[in-house]
Amino acid sequence: MKVSIDKELCTGCGLCAESVPDVFEMSDDDIAVVKIKTVKDALVDQVREASEDCPAEAIILEE
């Protein structure tokens, strides 16, 4: 699974970086960025949950 952030939608709340720090981090301009290109199987469920929990629906998943 691949994951990316829609920078136009991200409000910088920090939730994703807090819940899955292996995949998301906050950039200097307070927008979430993805640290990896492909999500390891072990992290897929957490990334799906982060996407569902994102208040801005800014986390894009590609199967």
Ligand code: SF4
């Ligand atoms: S949870 Fe969504 S809005 Fe919040 S920082 Fe992550 S991508 Fe941005």
